[in-house]
C-alpha cells in the first residue's frame with residue numbers, strides 16, 4: 001500500500017509536472033487511490049488540477065516547517081480518487097528556513113506516516129527544478145524516483161549528477177530508494193536530434209527506460225489552462241494516449257493491473 | 258561600460274540559457290565585448306559555447322565562495338569578443354555553504370568590480386531555475402534583468418513572484434535594478450494558446466515586451482549539441498534570425514548601435 005514515487009529532474013521544463021499530473025490522473029481514472037504532493041513553489045501541479053492558492057489555507061509549507069499533519073492539508077480535487085497536498089509560493093523562503101531545522105532532510109518522510117500511506121495506492125511528489133533541500137526531502141521520503149528526460153541535448157547533461165544525488169541519498173538518508181524508471185518526454189518523430197538523445201538514454205539505462213514515448217502534443221500544453229489533466233480535457237488526443245500507455249507500463253512494473 | 262544583465266526566470270526550461278548564449282554571441286559578432294557568466298550547476302551555457310568542465314579548474318564557485326578574482330576564472334571561447342566565466346556542478350553544494358557566509362547576497366557584486374566591468378560592453382549572467390541565493394547574487398550584481406517567458410500556460414504563473422522578488426531586491430539589496438525587458442520564447446504561429454499568452458503578457462507589461470518573438474525552431478535545439486550558438490551553426494535559420502532581430506532591439510534600447 002502507498003508506494004511513494006518522487007518525480008524529479010533538476011533540468012527545468014522537462015515535463016515533471018505534466019507527468020505527475022497526467023500519470024496521477026490516469027491511475028485514479030483506473031480506480032487507484034492517488035495522492036499528488038506539489039513541492040514546487042510555482043504551484044503548477046495545483047493549477048494543472050484546477051486548484052488555486054486562494055482556495056486553501058494550509059499547504060506543504062506547513063507540513064515541512066510546522067509539522068502540520070498531512071491529513072489536515074490534503075484537498076479533494078474534482079477528479080475521483082485523486083487528492084492533492086497543495087504547495088505555496090512560500091516554499092521559496094521555506095527552503096532557507098529548513099536549513100536550520102532538526103532532521104531537515106527527513107521532515108517529509110516523517111509526515112508521510114503509515115496512516116497516510118495506507119489511504120492511497122500511490123503517492124506522487126512533484127518537485128522543483130533543483131537538487132536543493134526540498135527535492136532532498138522528496139528523495140528521503142520516497143520508495144523510488146521517476147525521471148522525465150526531455151529529448152533534447154541540454155537535458156542530457158544533468159542526468160549524471162541527478163543519478164549521483166540519488167546514490168548519495170541511498171547511502172546517507174534512504175537506503176530503499178531506487179530508480180522507478182525514465183520516461184522520454186516531448187519527443188518529435190521528425191527530428192534526428194530526438195532520435196539520437198533517445199538512443200543514447202536507452203543505451204545507458206536500457207530496461208529502466210519506458211517503452212512509451214511522450215510525444216510533443218498541443219493538448220498537453222493546453223489542458224493546464226483549463227485546470228484539467230489531458231484525459232479529462234481531450235481523451236482522444238495523442239497526449240492522452242501517451243499517458244494512458246505510460247500508466248499501463250507503470251502498473252505492469254508495479255505488478256498490479 | 259560594462260552593463261550587467263541577469264537572465265532569469267524561476268520557471269524551468271523557458272529559454273534562459275538559449276537566450277543568454279545567443280544574445281551574447283550576436284552582440285560579440287556585432288563587435289561588442291561580452292562576458293557570459295554561467296551560474297547554473299547544469300553548465301548548459303558552457304556547453305552551448307563548446308566549453309566543457311574537464312578543460313578548466315576555476316569556476317564561478319571559487320569566485321562566490323573563495324573570493325577568487327573574476328579575471329583568474331575567465332576563459333576565452335572560440336568566438337571573438339566573447340568570454341566565459343564557467344560554472345561547475347559544485348554550485349549545487351555552494352548554495353548551502355553561501356547561506357552561512359558574510360555578505361552572502363553581495364558576493365558576485367563585489368567580484369564584478371570596476372576593472373572587470375571596464376573590460377566589457379555587456380556582462381550577461383545565466384541563472385538556474387530558482388529564486389535561491391545564487392539567483393539573488395545575480396540580482397544583487399546586475400543593472401537589469403532580462404526575463405524570457407515561454408508562450409505556455411504554466412510559464413505565466415511564476416511571473417508575478419519573479420517581479421515581486423525583483424522589487425524586494427530593489428528595496429533591500431540593489432536600488433538600481435530594473436527590468437531590461439521580456440522576451441517571448443518558443444512561440445508557435447499555429448496555436449491559439451501561444452497567441453493568448455503573448456497577448457496577456459503584452460497587455461500587462463506593454464513596451465517592456467520585445468517586439469521580436471523567438472519562434473520554436475530546430476536550430477536552437479540542435480546548435481548546443483555542436484557547442485555553438487545558432488549564428489555560428491546555421492546563420493540563415495529562423496532561430497538565428499530571431500536572435501539577430503532581438504539583438505538589434507536590445508541595442509536600440511541601450512542606445513548603442
Ligand SMILES: Nc1ncnc2c1ncn2[C@@H]1O[C@H](COP(=O)(O)OP(=O)(O)OP(=O)(O)O)[C@@H](O)[C@H]1O
Pocket residue numbers: 011012013014015016017018019040044127128129185186187214215216217218220221222224267268269270386409410411412
Ligand atoms: N509532451 C508535451 N507536449 C507539449 N507540451 C508539453 C509536453 N509536456 C509538457 N509540455 C509543456 O511544456 C512546458 C514544460 O512542462 P512542465 O511544466 O511539465 O515541466 P517541468 O519539468 O515540470 O518544469 P519545471 O522545471 O519548471 O518544474 C509546460 O508548459 C507544459 O505544458
Ligand SMILES: Nc1ncnc2c1ncn2[C@@H]1O[C@H](COP(=O)(O)OP(=O)(O)OP(=O)(O)O)[C@@H](O)[C@H]1O
Pocket residue numbers: 010011012013129152153154155268269270271272273274275276297301384385386442443444471472473474475477478479481
Ligand atoms: N526557440 C526555441 N526553439 C526550439 N528549442 C528551443 C528554443 N529555445 C530553447 N530551446 C530548447 O528548449 C530547451 C530548454 O531551453 P533552455 O535550456 O535554454 O531553457 P532554460 O530556461 O535555460 O532551462 P533551465 O530552467 O533548465 O535553465 C533546450 O533543450 C533548448 O535547446
Ligand SMILES: [Mg+2]
Pocket residue numbers: 016017018040044127128
Ligand atoms: Mg514543474
Ligand SMILES: [Mg+2]
Pocket residue numbers: 273274275297301384385
Ligand atoms: Mg538554463
